[in-house]
Amino acid sequence: MTHRPQYDPAGLADSLVLVSVRDTDWDGVRLHVVTGKGGTGKTTVAAALALALASHGKPVLLMEVEGRQGIAQLFDVPPLPYEERRVAVAPADHGHPGGDVYALAVDTQSALIEYLEMFYNLRQAGRALTKLGVVDFATTIAPGLGDVLLTGKAAEAVRRKAGGSPVYGAVVLDAPPTGRISRVLNISSEVSGLAKVGPIRSHADTVQKVIRSAQTVVHFVTLLEEMPVQETLDGIAELKEVGKGGIQPGGIIVNMTHQCSNRPVRDPASQGRDTQALEIALKTAGLGEDHKLAADLAAELADDARTAQAQAAQRTLLDAAGQPCYELPLITDGIDLAALYRLAAALREQGAA
Amino acid sequence: MSAKATPLAIDQLIDDRRTRIIVCCGSGGVGKTTVAAAIGLRAAERGRHVVVLTVDPARRLAQSMGLSMLDNTPRPVPGVRGAQQADPDQDEPGHDQPGQDEPGQTDGSMHAMMLDMKRTFDEIVEAHADPDRAAQILANPFYQSLSSSFAGTQEYMAMEKLGQLRRADEWDLIVVDTPPSRSALDFLDAPQRLGRFLDGRLLRLLVAPAKFGGKTGLRMLNASFGMVTGVVTKIIGSQLLRDVQTFVSAMDTMFGGFRERAEYTYRLLRTPGTAFLVIAAPEHDALREASYFVERLERDGMPLAGLVLNRVHRSPAARLSAARSLAAVEALQALPEGESSGLAITALQRHAERMRQSAAERRLAERFTAAHPLVPVAQIPAQPEDVHDLDGLRMIGTAFGTD
Numbered sequence: 001m002t003h004r005p006q007y008d009p010a011g012l013a014d015s016l017v018l019v020s021v022r023d024t025d026w027d028g029v030r031l032h033v034v035t036g037k038g039g040t041g042k043t044t045v046a047a048a049l050a051l052a053l054a055s056h057g058k059p060v061l062l063m064e065v066e067g068r069q070g071i072a073q074l075f076d077v078p079p080l081p082y083e084e085r086r087v088a089v090a091p092a093d094h095g096h097p098g099g100d101v102y103a104l105a106v107d108t109q110s111a112l113i114e115y116l117e118m119f120y121n122l123r124q125a126g127r128a129l130t131k132l133g134v135v136d137f138a139t140t141i142a143p144g145l146g147d148v149l150l151t152g153k154a155a156e157a158v159r160r161k162a163g164g165s166p167v168y169g170a171v172v173l174d175a176p177p178t179g180r181i182s183r184v185l186n187i188s189s190e191v192s193g194l195a196k197v198g199p200i201r202s203h204a205d206t207v208q209k210v211i212r213s214a215q216t217v218v219h220f221v222t223l224l225e226e227m228p229v230q231e232t233l234d235g236i237a238e239l240k241e242v243g244k245g246g247i248q249p250g251g252i253i254v255n256m257t258h259q260c261s262n263r264p265v266r267d268p269a270s271q272g273r274d275t276q277a278l279e280i281a282l283k284t285a286g287l288g289e290d291h292k293l294a295a296d297l298a299a300e301l302a303d304d305a306r307t308a309q310a311q312a313a314q315r316t317l318l319d320a321a322g323q324p325c326y327e328l329p330l331i332t333d334g335i336d337l338a339a340l341y342r343l344a345a346a347l348r349e350q351g352a353a
Numbered sequence: 354m355s356a357k358a359t360p361l362a363i364d365q366l367i368d369d370r371r372t373r374i375i376v377c378c379g380s381g382g383v384g385k386t387t388v389a390a391a392i393g394l395r396a397a398e399r400g401r402h403v404v405v406l407t408v409d410p411a412r413r414l415a416q417s418m419g420l421s422m423l424d425n426t427p428r429p430v431p432g433v434r435g436a437q438q439a440d441p442d443q444d445e446p447g448h449d450q451p452g453q454d455e456p457g458q459t460d461g462s463m464h465a466m467m468l469d470m471k472r473t474f475d476e477i478v479e480a481h482a483d484p485d486r487a488a489q490i491l492a493n494p495f496y497q498s499l500s501s502s503f504a505g506t507q508e509y510m511a512m513e514k515l516g517q518l519r520r521a522d523e524w525d526l527i528v529v530d531t532p533p534s535r536s537a538l539d540f541l542d543a544p545q546r547l548g549r550f551l552d553g554r555l556l557r558l559l560v561a562p563a564k565f566g567g568k569t570g571l572r573m574l575n576a577s578f579g580m581v582t583g584v585v586t587k588i589i590g591s592q593l594l595r596d597v598q599t600f601v602s603a604m605d606t607m608f609g610g611f612r613e614r615a616e617y618t619y620r621l622l623r624t625p626g627t628a629f630l631v632i633a634a635p636e637h638d639a640l641r642e643a644s645y646f647v648e649r650l651e652r653d654g655m656p657l658a659g660l661v662l663n664r665v666h667r668s669p670a671a672r673l674s675a676a677r678s679l680a681a682v683e684a685l686q687a688l689p690e691g692e693s694s695g696l697a698i699t700a701l702q703r704h705a706e707r708m709r710q711s712a713a714e715r716r717l718a719e720r721f722t723a724a725h726p727l728v729p730v731a732q733i734p735a736q737p738e739d740v741h742d743l744d745g746l747r748m749i750g751t752a753f754g755t756d
Binding site for chain 1: 380381382383584634636637638639668669670672673677681682684685688694696697699700701703704706707709710713737738739741
């Protein structure tokens with residue numbers, strides 16, 4: 001939506017077609033962390049963003065970390081194992097074939113076993129430890145450990161290379177909700193109470209480097225309602241504070257917008273006049289003389305006007321945060337693959353991907 | 354095939370003086386806190402002495418009840434009306450509990466409190482350990498992270514507080530708003546998980562393997578635990594393990610108590626005086642979580658009162674279908690310039706949109722009822738604006754009758 005001014009001495013921006021194919025608000029970003037308050041549609045937005053990013057042609061990895069198998073349900077595939085699986089392919093873009101979207105459901109236990117194997121060659125021991133409940137124990141007494149392992153997996157996917165070039169064009173992380181996101185991403189302070197030296201420490205440092213680089217941004221999903229907006233603003237402020245400028249907030253994605261929120265705001269007090277005008281128009285439209293219907297429709301309009309006013313106030317608050325805002329429409333018929341494509345297209349049109 | 358749900362009359366539930374605890378659960382973002390506050394207010398204005406316990410760190414309840422702050426103690430909510438004033442309380446047939454008609458019982462009251470999980474945990478420690486030992490525990494770094502950021506502590510402490518409020522017996526109705534966990538089930542599972550963990554053999558063996566080392570037959574076990582301790586130390590670091598060890602030895606006498614307390618509250622939740630309300634928005638994900646929760650409550654023999662569908666879109670002009678509404682739009686659009694009515698077109702398009710949304714919501718609700726035909730359902734209409742005062746809560750409460 002917002003376009004940064006670009007150095008353009010030869011006036012090449014005139015050839016907009018070329019530019020618009022590649023130019024997005026987040027060029028150069030490879031890890032998109034998507035957070036949001038519960039109920040705002042975070043997983044749906046993360047999936048749509050992954051599809052939108054994959055339409056540039058490179059494969060994209062969509063990760064979830066909370067063990068709810070939301071991605072599998074969205075893409076209508078069986079529950080995801082701890083393994084990267086192809087779940088969709090992005091639509092072709094200007095004649096270029098779309099890239100594949102892979103999905104991965106990360107759980108702490110598998111991530112820890114994988115970690116033990118990687119660093120200690122302890123896979124068998126890892127299994128035995130799981131049986132004894134040691135893995136549960138370790139992640140329970142050290143909550144930060146789980147976060148290091150989960151974000152570590154995302155960082156690893158970002159850095160992974162095959163034949164000298166990155167395996168994934170981008171990684172989208174369906175992250176924990178807004179209330180926890182700063183703590184999850186601020187790994188170094190989390191592990192400082194945990195391990196001052198040793199492999200976990202250096203692992204955390206590597207992860208932290210990725211998260212605090214220009215390659216990573218944190219997007220916030222919200223609705224135009226008080227609580228989600230407040231949490232978004234708090235979340236952005238907290239991220240800036242905790243991250244000390246090192247962790248970049250990304251876009252604000254306003255989800256499930258009604259058409260009415262784009263209409264001019266009516267004065268809720270004009271209900272009486274509206275009823276009269278509607279009564280005449282309804283008759284013209286062939287709906288008969290129905291004062292009650294006109295009054296009811298005027299009441300609906302007044303309701304909408306009140307909602308629109310409240311939403312406009314929330315919108316003003318969001319704009320003040322200074323991050324790019326994107327809007328996604330409410331989809332009433334349930335989210336399926338077609339709906340995800342629609343949302344992905346909306347994100348692309350607005351420059352989010 | 355459309356399944357028709359039994360209507361759930363929340364008024365009947367709160368008017369029944371045998372109802373002592375109402376637990377509002379459901380996934381995040383469905384308006385649990387607001388519904389819990391509205392139930393509390395409605396019950397108080399119908400003559401109950403209510404305390405509402407909220408666990409949400411976003412201080413939403415405080416906001417919705419016009420309070421600037423809530424701490425770990427119940428505070429009176431100003432502006433609650435007397436029973437007579439609020440509702441011409443008609444006795445419903447079949448409600449002849451003793452006490453209902455006694456004088457002085459008609460005026461209700463409402464308190465609200467927000468859970469401070471660290472404070473609650475500290476209080477348990479202070480109540481069960483002598484001052485020196487309590488101070489030692491409170492200063493332990495592991496305790497500090499356990500009591501403020503441990504997964505499950507919030508749920509455990511919510512349960513603990515609920516048990517305390519029930520034992521205090523100062524209120525005749527406790528309304529609980531459960532923590533905003535990713536899954537509604539966490540509320541039931543986390544306390545036991547934490548209780549098991551604190552009480553766990555592994556924890557004890559891990560921190561004090563020497564105790565068991567002398568016994569024959571346990572030598573092998575001891576050896577493998579040596580390996581376990583080694584790996585755990587590698588993973589979490591030796592400092593943390595030492596903190597855990599200090600913590601465990603200081604807390605030793607309290608451990609059995611943890612599990613017992615969790616189990617006491619769990620049992621309390623299964624008594625007939627408790628009613629679980631599953632809150633959901635008429636959306637796919639929220640209803641799926643609601644389904645899981647309903648199944649779980651049934652399996653555990655928990656007293657489920659019903660499902661509350663919050664933020665349901667309705668139209669006062671529902672007799673005009675979406676299709677007819679759009680046909681009328683076309684008719685108006687076909688008129689020559691100047692004669693058409695922009696206002697009417699907007700109104701009819703918006704009406705059609707609302708009817709479609711309402712139909713989609715109804716389909717989702719019917720799908721839920723088809724799977725759970727015996728679960729009564731109450732519906733709360735979507736409010737045009739966010740609720741942040743008692744009047745807003747009262748408005749929600751008007752949906753609690755059966756109509």
